[in-house]
Amino acid sequence: MALLRSLVRKGLSSSTGKNITFQALRSAGGWNKDFAPGPFPKTEEERRAAAKRYNMHPDEYQPYPDESYGMGDYPKLPDISGESKDPYYNWDFPEHKRNFGDPIHAHADAIGEDRWNISAKPKIPYKTQILVSIGFIGSLIGIYFLTYDFTYYQPVMPKQLPANGVHYTFEPAE
Amino acid sequence: MGTYWSSYRHPENFPDRASEPTFDPLYGFPNGRKPREMIATVEEMEAAKLDLIDRDYCAHKLLEFRKCRSENWPWVANCKHEKHAYLTCEFDDFVLRMKEHEREKRLKDRQMRLNAKNKALEFSE
Numbered sequence: 300m301a302l303l304r305s306l307v308r309k310g311l312s313s314s315t316g317k318n319i320t321f322q323a324l325r326s327a328g329g330w331n332k333d334f335a336p337g338p339f340p341k342t343e344e345e346r347r348a349a350a351k352r353y354n355m356h357p358d359e360y361q362p363y364p365d366e367s368y369g370m371g372d373y374p375k376l377p378d379i380s381g382e383s384k385d386p387y388y389n390w391d392f393p394e395h396k397r398n399f400g401d402p403i404h405a406h407a408d409a410i411g412e413d414r415w416n417i418s419a420k421p422k423i424p425y426k427t428q429i430l431v432s433i434g435f436i437g438s439l440i441g442i443y444f445l446t447y448d449f450t451y452y453q454p455v456m457p458k459q460l461p462a463n464g465v466h467y468t469f470e471p472a473e
Numbered sequence: 474m475g476t477y478w479s480s481y482r483h484p485e486n487f488p489d490r491a492s493e494p495t496f497d498p499l500y501g502f503p504n505g506r507k508p509r510e511m512i513a514t515v516e517e518m519e520a521a522k523l524d525l526i527d528r529d530y531c532a533h534k535l536l537e538f539r540k541c542r543s544e545n546w547p548w549v550a551n552c553k554h555e556k557h558a559y560l561t562c563e564f565d566d567f568v569l570r571m572k573e574h575e576r577e578k579r580l581k582d583r584q585m586r587l588n589a590k591n592k593a594l595e596f597s598e
Contacts, residue, residue, distance in 0.1 A: 451477055454571060454575070455574050456492075456493070456570045459566070459569075460525075460528060461529065462528065466530075470507045471505060471507065472508075
């Protein structure tokens with residue numbers, strides 16, 4: 300509830316036309332312990348209370364699995380990036396493509412309009428990207444190790460410096 | 474091409490680029506070898522503050538070249554003769570290094586053949 304209250308406060312300031320920046324937890328008022336999500340909800344009552352806190356219907360509310368994510372009871376929202384949201388819909392906050400009271404995605408700062416488009420199909424599949432990167436660098440490393448025993452240097456001896464002793468030419472001594 | 478092939482076939486006989494000669498320099502020269510003479514003196518080289526790697530057997534040519542440059546600057550294109558003389562000296566030094574390398578390689582090959590022959594003789598006895 301306190302989380303939404305802080306957002307509402309900032310939302311009112313946007314009516315003057317200023318941009319509001321609620322990206323992640325960088326709020327102008329600083330951090331408050333009430334902003335933190337609560338512990339993982341175990342009973343039905345806790346679930347309903349958490350859903351009410353985040354302004355979600357209890358059937359829609361789904362927390363992150365309790366497996367070391369550390370999200371507590373923060374809801375797991377569908378991964379829709381800012382770019383994929385409808386640009387012609389009459390959003391309350393068009394800069395963020397968000398309506399008043401909408402719960403904010405846990406990773407909203409990463410999937411915003413000018414960041415990673417998580418809901419779009421990548422032009423080159425992620426698996427291909429990883430395999431090509433590892434394959435290219437791996438083949439360069441492999442070539443280094445395969446040719447290590449066959450290195451060839453210029454066929455010369457080290458430079459002859461007079462400070463290091465006597466040296467001779469190939470002409471006969473007089 | 475031939476050097477690369479021999480380095481591939483017998484890598485143990487191909488001297489490393491950092492290894493010094495292992496055989497006696499005068500071995501196999503019935504008439505001896507003329508020693509290389511150093512013309513620039515230590516005092517001259519120290520006065521000119523030459524790099525340690527430049528204090529080789531061509532240092533006198535380098536000192537002449539630098540003298541010409543400092544006299545003719547900014548018209549240093551007039552020092553073409555001195556520059557060519559220095560670079561020719563360095564080239565001859567490089568050719569001498571290549572000859573030393575070839576000599577080292579051949580002596581090592583010969584050593585390998587002698588070892589093989591001695592071993593064969595031991596087995597036959």
